[in-house]
Amino acid sequence: MHSLTNLIWHDGKLFGIQWSVWKVVGWLGNAVFFSRFFVQWYATEKLKRVVVPTAFWWLSLAGSLLLLSYALFYQRDSVFIFAYAFTWIPYIRNLIIHRRHAEAHLRCAACATLCPPHSSFCLACGAQLKEGSVAAEIRTSKGEIRMKSK
Ligand SMILES: [Zn+2]
Numbered sequence: 001m002h003s004l005t006n007l008i009w010h011d012g013k014l015f016g017i018q019w020s021v022w023k024v025v026g027w028l029g030n031a032v033f034f035s036r037f038f039v040q041w042y043a044t045e046k047l048k049r050v051v052v053p054t055a056f057w058w059l060s061l062a063g064s065l066l067l068l069s070y071a072l073f074y075q076r077d078s079v080f081i082f083a084y085a086f087t088w089i090p091y092i093r094n095l096i097i098h099r100r101h102a103e104a105h106l107r108c109a110a111c112a113t114l115c116p117p118h119s120s121f122c123l124a125c126g127a128q129l130k131e132g133s134v135a136a137e138i139r140t141s142k143g144e145i146r147m148k149s150k
Contacts, residue, residue, distance in 0.1 A: 022074035025066055033063025054098050061091040 010016040017023060036059035043053045068084035071077060104117035110127035119129050 020074075022070055026070035026074065029063050029066030029070055031063075032059055032066060036060050036063065052094075054095060057091050057094045057098070061088055061095070064088055064091065 008015065013019070036056045039059060040052055040056045043051045043056075064084045064087045068081070068088075071080035071084055075081075101117065106115045106117070106119055106129045107113075108115060108122035108125060108127055108129060111122060111125040113122055113124040115123050115129060121128055
């Protein structure tokens with residue numbers, strides 16, 4: 001028990017770390033960035049195929065921006081700054097592509113099934129889909145369903 005207490009609280013410091021606001025920002029960035037692996041793993045295990053949910057890209061973006069700010073304003077180390085200076089570009093691009101793909105889905109007028117973009121016929125009932133006239137539905141991150149007229 002004493003060794004565990006010593007591991008958590010050592011030399012008057014939590015985990016032996018000299019804490020500051022920037023240390024909290026840096027460790028928060030580490031925690032957010034690391035958590036994306038569990039999100040992606042969970043989504044893949046749930047569907048039994050490799051998937052990358054949008055939450056993965058949001059966590060990547062938030063974590064990398066926290067780590068970049070830590071590197072820029074606290075660490076001021078060129079290697080660390082460069083490591084996170086450009087990673088936000090593919091994260092934002094992937095979020096844009098995810099959103100455009102979700103918005104391009106077509107709702108079948110006959111049975112209300114959501115069909116993949118550019119589908120000619122409904123997956124469920126076989127009814128012809130009219131891309132220009134059918135409303136598309138997108139599911140927001142909160143699970144709400146939002147209609148978008150096409
Ligand atoms: Zn249908």
